[in-house]
Amino acid sequence: xxxxxxxxxxxxxxxxxxxxxxxxxxxxxxxxxxxxxxxxxxxxxxxxxxxxxxxxxxxxxxxxxxxxxxxxxxxxxxxxxxxxxxxxxxxxxxxxxxxxxxxxxxxxxxxxxxxxxxxxxxxxxxxxxxxxxxxxxxxxxxxxxxxxxxxxxxxxxxxxxxxxxxxxxxxxxxxxxxxxxxxxxxxxxxxxxxxxxxxxxxxxxxxxxxxxxxxxxxxxxxxxxxxxxxxxxxxxxxxxxxxxxxxxxxxxxxxxxxxx
Amino acid sequence: xxxxxxxxxxxxxxxxxxxxxxxxxxxxxxxxxxxxxxxxxxxxxxxxxxxxxxxxxxxxxxxxxxxxxxxxxxxxxxxxxxxxxxxxxxxxxxxxxxxxxxxxxxxxxxxxxxxxxxxxxxxxxxxxxxxxxxxxxxxxxxxxxxxxxxxxxxxxxxxxxxxxxxxxxxxxxxxxxxxxxxxxxxxxxxxxxxxxxxxxxxxxxxxxxxxxxxxxxxxxxxxxxxxxxxxxxxxxxxxxxxxxxxxxxxxxxxxxxxxxxxxxxxx
Numbered sequence: 001x002x003x004x005x006x007x008x009x010x011x012x013x014x015x016x017x018x019x020x021x022x023x024x025x026x027x028x029x030x031x032x033x034x035x036x037x038x039x040x041x042x043x044x045x046x047x048x049x050x051x052x053x054x055x056x057x058x059x060x061x062x063x064x065x066x067x068x069x070x071x072x073x074x075x076x077x078x079x080x081x082x083x084x085x086x087x088x089x090x091x092x093x094x095x096x097x098x099x100x101x102x103x104x105x106x107x108x109x110x111x112x113x114x115x116x117x118x119x120x121x122x123x124x125x126x127x128x129x130x131x132x133x134x135x136x137x138x139x140x141x142x143x144x145x146x147x148x149x150x151x152x153x154x155x156x157x158x159x160x161x162x163x164x165x166x167x168x169x170x171x172x173x174x175x176x177x178x179x180x181x182x183x184x185x186x187x188x189x190x191x192x193x194x195x196x197x198x199x200x201x202x203x204x205x206x207x208x209x210x211x212x213x214x215x216x217x218x219x220x221x222x223x224x225x226x227x228x229x230x231x232x233x234x235x236x237x238x239x240x241x242x243x244x245x246x247x248x249x250x251x252x253x254x255x256x257x258x259x260x
Numbered sequence: 261x262x263x264x265x266x267x268x269x270x271x272x273x274x275x276x277x278x279x280x281x282x283x284x285x286x287x288x289x290x291x292x293x294x295x296x297x298x299x300x301x302x303x304x305x306x307x308x309x310x311x312x313x314x315x316x317x318x319x320x321x322x323x324x325x326x327x328x329x330x331x332x333x334x335x336x337x338x339x340x341x342x343x344x345x346x347x348x349x350x351x352x353x354x355x356x357x358x359x360x361x362x363x364x365x366x367x368x369x370x371x372x373x374x375x376x377x378x379x380x381x382x383x384x385x386x387x388x389x390x391x392x393x394x395x396x397x398x399x400x401x402x403x404x405x406x407x408x409x410x411x412x413x414x415x416x417x418x419x420x421x422x423x424x425x426x427x428x429x430x431x432x433x434x435x436x437x438x439x440x441x442x443x444x445x446x447x448x449x450x451x452x453x454x455x456x457x458x459x460x461x462x463x464x465x466x467x468x469x470x471x472x473x474x475x476x477x478x479x480x481x482x483x484x485x486x487x488x489x490x491x492x493x494x495x496x497x498x499x500x501x502x503x504x505x506x507x508x509x510x511x512x513x514x515x516x517x518x519x520x521x522x523x524x525x526x527x
């Protein structure tokens with residue numbers, strides 16, 4: 001942990017060296033999801049609702065996914081860009097150091113600029129919470145926080161899987177883009193507006209609905225029974241990270257360097 | 261003229277080499293198109309039919325966006341050009357016996373055309389074969405198809421003219437991050453990539469119409485689906501040509517002024 005904090009301190013220092021560029025990127029990180037947010041607002045202005053969901057409920061969904069996504073791209077950025085490291089054989093350096101590979105990859109890519117996106121998500125979260133009718137109590141707040149953490153874990157897990165696959169494919173996989181950027185974009189809406197097979201895929205394969213859609217319905221009072229069950233689902237989402245760690249370790253064992 | 265045409269050819273053939281990347285992009289684009297249609301389908305089912313665009317028109321709009329993404333997205337930057345400016349390699353480009361603006365314009369255009377060539381036909385083909393609500397419908401008559409092709413071509417010329425201004429601005433700012441981000445978001449929104457322009461409120465549509473971005477993609481796609489009539493479409497060709505003329509002459513003038521007192525970076 002101490003090592004990880006030191007990594008972060010170094011990266012922070014280097015990223016803050018170029019102030020103007022830093023500020024510009026943070027602003028972009030803020031504005032891009034803001035445009036998406038504005039788009040959702042405009043669509044609701046035209047259509048009123050989507051399959052019975054109101055605009056504030058969708059904002060809540062959007063904000064939670066946004067917060068998860070930005071947190072994971074901030075922390076697990078190293079795994080996102082990892083295929084490059086395979087290509088230029090930079091990973092060899094990690095292997096000769098007497099430390100775990102995961103912590104080194106995490107430490108290689110902590111990206112503080114994503115804070116712009118996180119701030120945007122928090123602002124939308126506040127707007128959404130002020131607009132939806134939820135009687136908040138400690139369990140619901142706990143669920144909400146877990147949803148964000150669980151989502152961040154799944155996104156990070158997908159990044160890890162993609163990085164692990166790169167041990168075989170060398171090239172980064174564009175398909176993984178669907179599971180990260182695609183989810184960020186479309187899981188901003190409640191999953192039941194999509195066909196059943198999509199909902200099933202995101203429940204049982206890549207369990208985004210466990211941290212987003214299902215507990216969200218519980219928060220909004222759509223279920224009359226098993227409330228606690230739905231509210232505890234995000235914890236299962238957090239567990240998703242463990243098989244991904246296994247896959248990563250499996251990949252590392254099979255690593256053949258591309259360098260000379 | 262000849263050097264530009266051969267530059268176009270060489271770059272175009274070069275761009276056609278990246279087939280694996282195109283295949284990866286293809287899957288992603290099919291997924292995005294499909295998800296987007298599912299999303300709008302849910303919206304259309306919930307509210308009243310918006311008078312401005314019916315569902316088949318919207319579906320065509322989305323599929324055409326995905327098929328021609330390589331041409332119409334402003335944020336597909338060519339980092340090579342930015343690097344040239346900031347690293348000083350621009351000096352090689354300046355030695356060439358042709359106009360820098362023209363040379364870069366052709367370079368950017370050919371790269372986009374090559375990338376689109378690889379992608380558009382499979383996406384069009386697959387989207388034509390999908391089951392009914394999600395299917396790309398054929399244009400109503402041969403005239404709208406022809407007009408679509410003309411406006412699409414002019415649209416790509418216009419888009420490159422817009423992007424050239426951003427590359428030129430880097431001569432002044434020396435960092436592409438700012439203008440890239442700003443114009444990327446602006447262009448995406450006002451060309452109807454984020455949400456189709458007919459679904460925007462009236463006041464926002466009016467803003468879109470006075471900006472150049474929507475003439476690159478929104479116009480041809482709506483002509484294709486019949487959302488914009490042929491007679492209206494014919495008039496918009498004039499607007500497109502006017503925009504191309506204005507932006508290209510602006511770019512030429514800016515480039516001329518800047519290359520007169522250029523500072524070569526690096527050593």
